[in-house]
Structure formats: structure tokens, C-alpha cells
Amino acid sequence: MARIVVENAVKRFGDFMAVNDVSLTVDDQEFVVLLGPSGCGKTTLLRAIAGLGIVDSGRILIGSRDVTYLPPRDRAISMVFQSYAIFPHMKVFDNIAFGLKMQKAPKSLIKERVQRAAELLHIENLLERYPGQMSGGQRQRVAVARAIAVEAQVLLMDEPLSNLDALLRLEMRAELKSLLATLNATTIYVTHDQIEAMSMGDRIAVMNSGRILQYDHPTRVYDQPLEQFVGGFIGNPPMNFLQARVVENGAAAQIGDFRLSVPPEMVVPLRSYDGAEVLLGIRAENMEALSQPASDALQVSVKVVEPLGSQNLLTIPVGTELIKVATHPDFESAPGQDLWIRFPARKIRWMDRKTGRAISPSVEAMQAALAS
Amino acid sequence: MATLSTRPRLAELPPEQRRAIWGRRIRRGTVYALATLIALWILAPIWLVATMAFSTPGDVRSYPKQFAPVPFSTETMEFFIEAEGIVDSTLNSIAVAIITMVLATVIATPAGYAISRYLFVGRDAVRLGILSVRAFPIVILAVPLAIIFIDLGMYDSIYSLALLHTALVLPTSVLVIASVFATVSYELEEAAKVFGCTPAEAFFRVVLPLALPGIAASGIFAFVTSWNEVFAAVLLTLTNRTLPAQILFSLDKSGDPFKFAGAFFMLVPSMIFIFFIRRYLFNMWGQVSK
Incomplete structure (x- = not known):
């Protein structure tokens, strides 16, 4: 069980309120999208949940454990970064195996899990390659494979598709959605792309100026915006x-x-x-x-x-x-x-x-x- | 771009286009001419030294000087290497340079990492402090240090000279290594932490391997700087001379073949090392490498 609860999270950068008293509950195995324009605090909130930035006040619970001040490695999470953050000095196999190696998993298990993750992402043939020789789309797949190989109960994704070109993004969107549906992980997905949010999320949290304006199912957010900003941000053309x-x-x-x-x-x-x-x-x-x-x-x-x-x-x-x-x-x-x-x-x-x-x-x- | 096949078409172009093409050719030609001139300015003496070092001692003494080592001979170089004190001072130089390289790298790596990654109180002051050491002429450092070393009984030792050389190269080493760490994306470190690393593990498993070529370059730079440094070497050593100090010491007592051979001998390590680290030096100066 990995319910994620954020209680009254506040994060300031100098005078700038990046996250302003945000509370959010993500149910076990739910797929929640944090959606908002750049600078709205969605990435800051995700980083606070990941442990890459500590909140100034408030609490963060994963499962029933208070993880507010724990370092990332003690949170039992996994993450896909916007720039992929694949280790360039390691072969694809070692990249995908990295998390398992750090957990000191037995060799046979590592091999099996890497193989399975690679198969799910259709990159079995790249395992012996170095990331430097690969396209953006392939690196993206490696980043996702690395994240799912550890089989963490919580999967955090920070704009994973934003660096892909439009056609590839469309293809990966559907592939990622069907892949994540098989994983049983609680997923928080950050994006500024309202179509991505609408098409993938079980629920969408629309953010602006460090606050969550509306947190609901995609169709409700689309049809019944609680605020003018939400109606204007979601939909093409906007409301x-x-x-x-x-x-x-x-x-x-x-x-x-x-x-x-x-x-x-x-x-x-x-x-x-x-x-x-x-x-x-x-x-x-x-x-x-x-x-x-x-x-x-x-x-x-x-x-x-x-x-x-x-x-x-x-x-x-x-x-x-x-x-x-x-x-x-x-x-x-x-x-x-x-x-x-x-x-x-x-x-x-x-x-x-x-x-x-x-x-x-x-x-x-x-x-x-x-x-x- | 102006290949033979495009030339006939140039005449058919309207005057405005022709002028633009000629203007571009002239600008490009000027840049290449200047670059060639500067390269010659640097390379000609090196070529002369190398030519002399591999000519016979008789040819070295004669005028006018020749432009190629014909007949080729290692006699001049052999004469230099067999001269008194050269082998010992070469070994001293290597020892000092290696100690300098190791000390500078071990100190500058954590310093450079801290400067490139962390916003700590007094970061700018530390940066400025590091640079300001560079502002002191070596004379100002070396003379008081000589006195202190005499008081401490550390005078005329290659170890004290290595300490001074370390102090000399540290500012540059720290800045070079900081710029190397700045090229390693912070997200890589964060990814390592998410996938189970402590901050130290993230550094040793991800950041350090990626920064290693640059750190090695900075180490080589420290080696070459120490190898070439003469002023402090002369001031701080008497019997344990390093190679530049030894050559300087015997310069006025020896003839042209010794001087040319010595010059060439001093030159070679620098040339080799600069070749390997040039990419990182460009990086430090904010140019686009590759």
C-alpha cells in the first residue's frame, strides 16, 4: 500500500512562494497528474515528495510513514527525470540495473528484472550500448526502464515526455499509459501539457502560483472548472x-x-x-x-x-x-x-x-x- | 565553399551578390592569415630549438643556423644529458612535479566540487580569495617562505619546493576542476540519490567518473607548471636543484649545444601535456569546445 499524503506543504525560495500550503492525497495505485504553467510549483512539489527538496513546513507521508525529512534513498520511490539523467559512463544494462545494484540485489534477480524492464520498453537490443550513441526517444525509454526495474511502489515522473518531438510524444503517451497500468505503482506525473494530463491521469491537480486550484477527474476538470484559470488553461481552444x-x-x-x-x-x-x-x-x-x-x-x-x-x-x-x-x-x-x-x-x-x-x-x- | 565548379557561375551573379561573396572571402582570408602568423610566431622558435637539439654540436655553433636537423644527430642531446647534475636534477624535478600534481589534485577536487555545487556562506569570498593568491608575484611568496623554511629546517628540500608549487597551481586547479564539475549535470547526482546512493556514493559512482578526464587534465597542468617553474626553485634549493634551476645555474658556463639541448628537453613534457589538456583549457576560458 502506498498512499501518498501531502499535508500543508510550504516551500519558499527567498521571497518567492513556490508551494503555498498545498495538501494532496494520492490513493494507492492511483495515477495523478500535477498540471500547471511553468513556475506554478508542480515540480517543486514533486521534488519535495521525492526528497530532492525539503519542504519548509508541512508533512509528507508515503504509505503510512512520515518521510518529510528522509533522504530520497529511504523513501522507496523511483523517478523519471525531465532530462532523463541517464548515466553516460554506464552501459544501458548498468543504467537499468543501477537501483537494484545499490540495493545489493542478487545477480540473477538483477539480470531478470533488467531483462523484463528492457522488454517492456522494447530496448532489449540496446543493453550493451552507451547512452551517448542513442537517440532522445531511446534514452527516454532507458530512463523509464531504470525507474520501473526497482519495482518501487511510488513512481514519480517529471515531464518525462517534454523533450521528445511531437510525433514521438504522441506514441510514447499511449505506450506509457498502458505500461503504467500494468505496474500497480502509485504514480505522480508532472506536466505542463494539458492534453497529456487529460489523456493519462486518473485525477488531475491543476496548479497555479503555488496552489492547487482543482483536483478532480479529467472530465470534471474539463467540463466543470472551479476557477476561470482552470477553464482557460485546459482545453484547446481554452474555455x-x-x-x-x-x-x-x-x-x-x-x-x-x-x-x-x-x-x-x-x-x-x-x-x-x-x-x-x-x-x-x-x-x-x-x-x-x-x-x-x-x-x-x-x-x-x-x-x-x-x-x-x-x-x-x-x-x-x-x-x-x-x-x-x-x-x-x-x-x-x-x-x-x-x-x-x-x-x-x-x-x-x-x-x-x-x-x-x-x-x-x-x-x-x-x-x-x-x-x- | 568556393570550389572550381561554382566559379563560372560567380561571373553571372549580380554585382551585389559578387561583392558579398568577395567580402566574405577577404574576411576569411584575413582571419586565416593572422592565425597563421600567430602560429608561426609561436612555432618558429620551437622548431629552431628542436632543429638545433638534433644537429651535431659543430653545426649548432656555426652560422647561419640551418632550418632542418641535417645531418641528424643525437650527439648534442647526449652531451646535455651526460652533463653534471642533469640526471639528478631531472629526477628531482619529476619528484617535485609528481608531489605537486598529487597534492594539488587532492586539495582542488573537493574545493572545486564545493564551489561548483553548493551555495554556502562566503562562497564568493572564497572564490575571490583563491584568485587573489594568483595576484601575488611569486617573489613575494618565495622570499618569506625561504626564510620560514630555513627557520623550520626545511630549506633546500624538494618537499618544501613541492609545497610552494602546490600553492602556486592551486588557484588554477580549483577553478579548472570547478568548471569541470559544473559540466556534470546535477540531475545525474539526484538520479543516483533517488536510486539508492548516499551523497558520497553519488559522488564516487556518478560524478567523479564523469569528471575524471578533466581532473586528470588539471593534474597534468599542475605537473607542467611545477616542471617549468624556475624562480622559487632557484631560491628554495641549493644542492637539490630541479632541472630548470640546474640549467639556469650552468647557463652562463656552457655553450650553445647545451642551451639548445636543455631548452628542447624542458619543452617536451609541456608540449605533450598541453596537447592532452587543451580541450579543458578552452573550457575554462568559456569557449565552446569540439
Whole structure:
């Protein structure tokens, strides 16, 4: 059992708060992704869990053991580094065997484990080579093989795919995911690539400015961001945010001349914003573009059309902002053309304009809606 | 790039293009001419010394000097090596140089590692202190040291000379070795620690093997510096002369063949060693190697 618990971790570099009172629980054998822009503290947090940087305050538990101040070698962890950190003066075999040799494992076991790790990563034929003669993709495989050969219960990965070119990254992503699923290790994976996070993680912890903003399953993080930052960071294109004025005592929202009715569960929470502006967050693929006028649709004019093959991406000015709307590739549109956009009420995330936080729906109204 | 096959096309190019090509050729030509000149400036004396060292003593004394060792002869070199005190002082020189090399490497390796890896209190002061030793002329070091060595009964000993030579080379050794450690990625050390090493094990199993060629280069540098050093050697020894001190001592009493042979004999180790460590010297000066 290797549950990882981080309690109120704080790490400062001078005046800079790299990790600001972070608490995180990773369940046994779970795959958690720490996602965020560079400088958000994700790598610092991972290094604190690895023991490569000690937290200023807070606790870190692996299994049920407090490892806060233990050196890395006493934490029973394994790690893949961003630069791979393969030992250039050792053959691939000795690189993969390094952790086992340090544990003074018997020779036969070392041989067997190295062989198996190499087979899993398809590098059996490279075992007698030196890293200097290998490509980036091959080194990456050696780094992963070295990490899994020790069969630690905790596997930490620091942007392992970021140094690969795009095509190789796509290939390794799926391979790594299927490989890690067979390992039964608790995995923490750091990345700034939201697609990697979405596609691999059981749960994603979205970080910014040293804090975890949201920690949830990928689809929940994608569909129901808790903060404007999360919606804007995850998704390509990012979530659109429109300014809307709450009117009719919370029952409707006004965008320019267009009036949008608010779903029942949001009426009560939005009542306190009556007459004020809120943010209306909606993803590009959740809006419906119509070529004919409709009473429940906002009239707009197309600025840019980007055919992306699987969809057409439209850039449309609304008020002072530009929003992105994804349409079916067969939907015909041209710059300057008038369109009508429909906003499905259930796909909208309502956000407080000042705090950037999502306004939560009223639970009673949701239950009532479900019951009826 | 201007090969024969492109030449006919040059005439067809517009004047602007032609000027650019000619400008580049002239610039490149100038650089090569200057480089050749500087290389000749350094190499010509060495060539002359080598030529003289392998000519007959008669040819050495004659004018004008010849430009190649024809007829080739080892007579001059033999005469030098058989001269009084040369073998003994050569052995002394080797002993001093080896002690200097070992001491300097053993002291400079941990020092260089600390400077390149750790942010400790007073790191900049230590760096500056190391460099400032370089600022003292050897005279200032050697004369008081001679007095101290006399007081301690350590005068005229190759060991005290080796101590002074160690002090002389340490600043450079520390900085060279620090720059070598800086090229060994810190992530490698962290990886070693994650996979079960103590900090000491990580150093000996991962960092040291990777830094070894550079450390060896710094050791060779210490050897050559000690081998060539003459001032302190003359001042600190009387009967136990090192080779440069011995040659200097007998210089005004001997003829041209002795001088040329001596010069060549002194030159050879340096030439060989510089050849091996040149990559690390470039590194130290912040140039891109390879």
C-alpha cells in the first residue's frame, strides 16, 4: 500500500512562494497528474515528495510513514527525470540495473528484472550500448526502464515526455499509459501539457502560483472548472468567458441586447449578483452555430474561419471579446457572415468576475430538477 | 565553399551578390592569415630549438643556423644529458612535479566540487580569495617562505619546493576542476540519490567518473607548471636543484649545444601535456569546445 499524503506543504525560495500550503492525497495505485504553467510549483512539489527538496513546513507521508525529512534513498520511490539523467559512463544494462545494484540485489534477480524492464520498453537490443550513441526517444525509454526495474511502489515522473518531438510524444503517451497500468505503482506525473494530463491521469491537480486550484477527474476538470484559470488553461481552444449582466432577479443574463434565461439551479445563487456582471464560461464545442435567426440565439458576425479537418473553428467578436466556436466541418461559414449562436444552459459555467471562482448551483434546485 | 565548379557561375551573379561573396572571402582570408602568423610566431622558435637539439654540436655553433636537423644527430642531446647534475636534477624535478600534481589534485577536487555545487556562506569570498593568491608575484611568496623554511629546517628540500608549487597551481586547479564539475549535470547526482546512493556514493559512482578526464587534465597542468617553474626553485634549493634551476645555474658556463639541448628537453613534457589538456583549457576560458 502506498498512499501518498501531502499535508500543508510550504516551500519558499527567498521571497518567492513556490508551494503555498498545498495538501494532496494520492490513493494507492492511483495515477495523478500535477498540471500547471511553468513556475506554478508542480515540480517543486514533486521534488519535495521525492526528497530532492525539503519542504519548509508541512508533512509528507508515503504509505503510512512520515518521510518529510528522509533522504530520497529511504523513501522507496523511483523517478523519471525531465532530462532523463541517464548515466553516460554506464552501459544501458548498468543504467537499468543501477537501483537494484545499490540495493545489493542478487545477480540473477538483477539480470531478470533488467531483462523484463528492457522488454517492456522494447530496448532489449540496446543493453550493451552507451547512452551517448542513442537517440532522445531511446534514452527516454532507458530512463523509464531504470525507474520501473526497482519495482518501487511510488513512481514519480517529471515531464518525462517534454523533450521528445511531437510525433514521438504522441506514441510514447499511449505506450506509457498502458505500461503504467500494468505496474500497480502509485504514480505522480508532472506536466505542463494539458492534453497529456487529460489523456493519462486518473485525477488531475491543476496548479497555479503555488496552489492547487482543482483536483478532480479529467472530465470534471474539463467540463466543470472551479476557477476561470482552470477553464482557460485546459482545453484547446481554452474555455470562452463572456461578460453577462444578471437581470430579472437572477432568472436571466444579458449579453448586449441578447437575453439568456438562467437554468433553475442557478437562479438562487445568481440572485445576489442581480444587476452586476458575472462571467459566463462556455467551451467552443458546446455552442451551437445556426445560419438562420432563432429567438434563443445571439446574432454575431464571423471574423476568422479556421478549417481544422475534424472541425471548423470560428473566431467571433462578442462585445469587446473574441470567442471561439467549433462547428461541424460541413457547416458553411465565411468571414463577415452573420450567424446565430445558441448557448445550451447546462453547458455554461457561471463565474464570479472578481474572484474568478465558479458560482456553485443550489443543491436543492438540482435535486428538485432530478426528481421531476 | 568556393570550389572550381561554382566559379563560372560567380561571373553571372549580380554585382551585389559578387561583392558579398568577395567580402566574405577577404574576411576569411584575413582571419586565416593572422592565425597563421600567430602560429608561426609561436612555432618558429620551437622548431629552431628542436632543429638545433638534433644537429651535431659543430653545426649548432656555426652560422647561419640551418632550418632542418641535417645531418641528424643525437650527439648534442647526449652531451646535455651526460652533463653534471642533469640526471639528478631531472629526477628531482619529476619528484617535485609528481608531489605537486598529487597534492594539488587532492586539495582542488573537493574545493572545486564545493564551489561548483553548493551555495554556502562566503562562497564568493572564497572564490575571490583563491584568485587573489594568483595576484601575488611569486617573489613575494618565495622570499618569506625561504626564510620560514630555513627557520623550520626545511630549506633546500624538494618537499618544501613541492609545497610552494602546490600553492602556486592551486588557484588554477580549483577553478579548472570547478568548471569541470559544473559540466556534470546535477540531475545525474539526484538520479543516483533517488536510486539508492548516499551523497558520497553519488559522488564516487556518478560524478567523479564523469569528471575524471578533466581532473586528470588539471593534474597534468599542475605537473607542467611545477616542471617549468624556475624562480622559487632557484631560491628554495641549493644542492637539490630541479632541472630548470640546474640549467639556469650552468647557463652562463656552457655553450650553445647545451642551451639548445636543455631548452628542447624542458619543452617536451609541456608540449605533450598541453596537447592532452587543451580541450579543458578552452573550457575554462568559456569557449565552446569540439
